[in-house]
Amino acid sequence: MNTGCFICHKHSLGGDAVGMVFDDDLVYAGHILPPDLEDVYLGYLIVEPKRHAAGWGHLTDDEASAIGLLTNDLGRALREVAGAEHIYSRVLGDVVPHLHVHLVPRYPNTPREYWGVDVDDWPDAPSGGVPEIEELCERVRRGLASIRERRIGS
Numbered sequence: 657m658n659t660g661c662f663i664c665h666k667h668s669l670g671g672d673a674v675g676m677v678f679d680d681d682l683v684y685a686g687h688i689l690p691p692d693l694e695d696v697y698l699g700y701l702i703v704e705p706k707r708h709a710a711g712w713g714h715l716t717d718d719e720a721s722a723i724g725l726l727t728n729d730l731g732r733a734l735r736e737v738a739g740a741e742h743i744y745s746r747v748l749g750d751v752v753p754h755l756h757v758h759l760v761p762r763y764p765n766t767p768r769e770y771w772g773v774d775v776d777d778w779p780d781a782p783s784g785g786v787p788e789i790e791e792l793c794e795r796v797r798r799g800l801a802s803i804r805e806r807r808i809g810s
Contacts, residue, residue: 658708663754682722695783697776699761733799734761
């Protein structure tokens with residue numbers, strides 16, 4: 657753990673109570689939680705290794721595998737349970753030097769001018785506060801469990 661790292665500190669406290677989607681020994685995924693928790697773009701998820709790793713190339717093979725599989729499964733879950741038609745992913749790491757993968761859904765009828773990095777600026781985008789975040793995260797958790805059960809059963 658890096659004591660000066662915001663993400664490591666969050667994990668040392670047990671992650672976020674609101675918005676948690678997945679948590680195990682290697683990775684954590686949860687809904688983005690801006691300070692005001694009002695009008696939050698619904699479905700915007702973050703995937704992070706639990707161990708401090710500054711970015712790509714700093715992960716163990718197990719961490720890299722877990723992050724890759726979880727990121728893909730969460731993208732599938734957002735499509736299945738939230739109706740996303742496309743999932744953007746991005747990693748920046750300039751402000752917080754702990755790998756965190758942004759998964760940002762694009763929903764049907766999003767005007768083309770909001771596609772890409774501006775998707776969450778669309779004024780009519782699905783948004784909400786804590787109750788809506790919690791409800792969506794519960795659906796994503798159930799969807800993720802279903803996706804993983806189907807994998808085991810196949």
